[in-house]
Each structure stands twice: as structure tokens, then as C-alpha cells.
Amino acid sequence: MSMRTNNAGIQLLHHFENCRLTAYLCPARVWTIGWGNTRYEDGTPVRQGDTITQQRADQLFSNILRTFEQGVARLVRAQLNSNQFSALVSFAYNVGLGGFQRSQLLKRVNANPSDPAIRQKFLNWTKAGGIRSNGLIRRRNAEADLYFNPVIR
Template sequence: MRTGEKGLTLIKSFEGFYSKPYRDPIGIPTIGYGFTYYLPDRRKVTMQDRPLTEHQASCMLQEVLKGYENDVNRLVKSKLTQNQFDALVSFTFNLGAGNLASSTLLKKVNRNPNDPSIANEFAKWRLAGGKVFAGLVRRRKAEADLYFSK
């Protein structure tokens, strides 16, 4: 599967577009739609990098998401709806495949992708740098809402 329009919209809305490098809430140089590195060489973003256009960032997002889509496709053993897939790609883009792989969220999705307690598993992932972030609380709710939407 590949990320659908609802997934792209969710990711873009929470990441926001930044043409110039900035430091994320835990101090990591970031640009575009939450990129901390560039493809294909995985060179890290620095605060001295040149600005991006929104078009460049959208193209980068499509390319970067392929890796996260592959991670979700590899880790999830259950058949998913498009919305479930999109929510899990957003989660993985934000937190990384290692966190998805080791999560109770993934265990529950693989056991029964329609288990209502999955929403609670999304909600647990609200910390950055050991602190609760309101933006992460909102994002996890939006991911859970997308996951369970028809």
C-alpha cells in the first residue's frame, strides 16, 4: 500500500511547512515537512541549509514516505484499510519504525486491526524529550480518528 490523500493531509498539517531550517521541540535541525535528513544520501539537515520551496518539500515528502510505507507494509501482518494504513504511516514517520516495531500498538493491530483499544495505544505516544507535548496529544488523537474512520 501507499499513503493516500488523507494520510498526506494529516502528516502535512501536523508537520507544517518550513522553508528554512529550524530546531524541532527537542533541538534537532529540521526543514520542510519535518525532515531531519535529505535523500538519497541521508545527509542531516543543518541550520545553514538553503531554503526549500513548498513544491520541493512535497516531492521530498512523497519520496521519504516510501521508506515508512515499506516499514508499515513489512511490520503489519493484518489486512488494513487505507485509513488504517495512512494513520500508521503518519505514526511511523513521526516516531520511526523501531518504535512501531516494539509497540503494543503493532501487536494489537496484528492481532485484530479493528480492536477499539488500539486508539488508547496511539494516545500513549505523546512524549518528546521526556515531556508531554500538546501537539503530539492532538496528533495521536487525529491518527486514531483516521485509523477508525470509514
């Protein structure tokens, strides 16, 4: 059974993505809808003028999130706790699985998931459309905080 994003990870994603039921251009100039989705389940890109219901936004989020969970599980070879996994899913959800796959963050995690330098690797991804974003700085810090927060059993 593969890992799933925990409640802290879902709350983090919802906090930073916000939910918008009408398509909008994100800071990276990509049409986005719902909980930060740029595509629908079939790969069709979100287009200007698209609208969805809250129920559809939540369904789309769950379906797309599963794709990112599977991608992170496939790329990470190290053993992770649920906070580490959830933080990486949030990161990949934002930068894409290709960005995650090419990142120094993934390389560090696979080499040693306890390496304190991992925090800086999150913070290397704070630009949207080539411009440093305060929102992305806050998000990367929150993801790193979740990553390094021990899981209480």
C-alpha cells in the same frame, strides 16, 4: 502493489508537520526541514542553516513518505484498509520506523486490527523530548480517529 497513503493521511501529515523551508529545531531538539523531515533521501541529516524551495520540500516529502509506507507495509502483518494504513504511516513518520517497530501499537494491530484498545496505544506516544506535548496529543487523536474511520467506497 503495496499500499499508499490516502489523501486523508497526507492531509493529516501536512496539517501536523507544517512546511518550513529553513531548518529548525523541533521540540525533540532535532534539526528538521520541509514537511517534518530530519534527513534527506541519502540519509544525510538536516543541518542548521539548510534551506530548500517549496518544490524541493514537496519532493523530499514524497520520497521520504514512500520509505515509511514501505516500512509500515513490511511490519504490519494484518490486513488493513486505507485509513488504517495511512494513520499508521503518519504515526511512523513522526516517531520513526524503529519506534513503530517497538511499539505496543504495532503488536495490537498485528494481533487484531479492529481492537478498540489500539486507540490508547496511539495515545501512549505524546511526549517530545520527555515532555508531554499538546500538539502530539492532538496528532495522536487525529491518527486514531483516521484509523477507526471506516473507508467509504
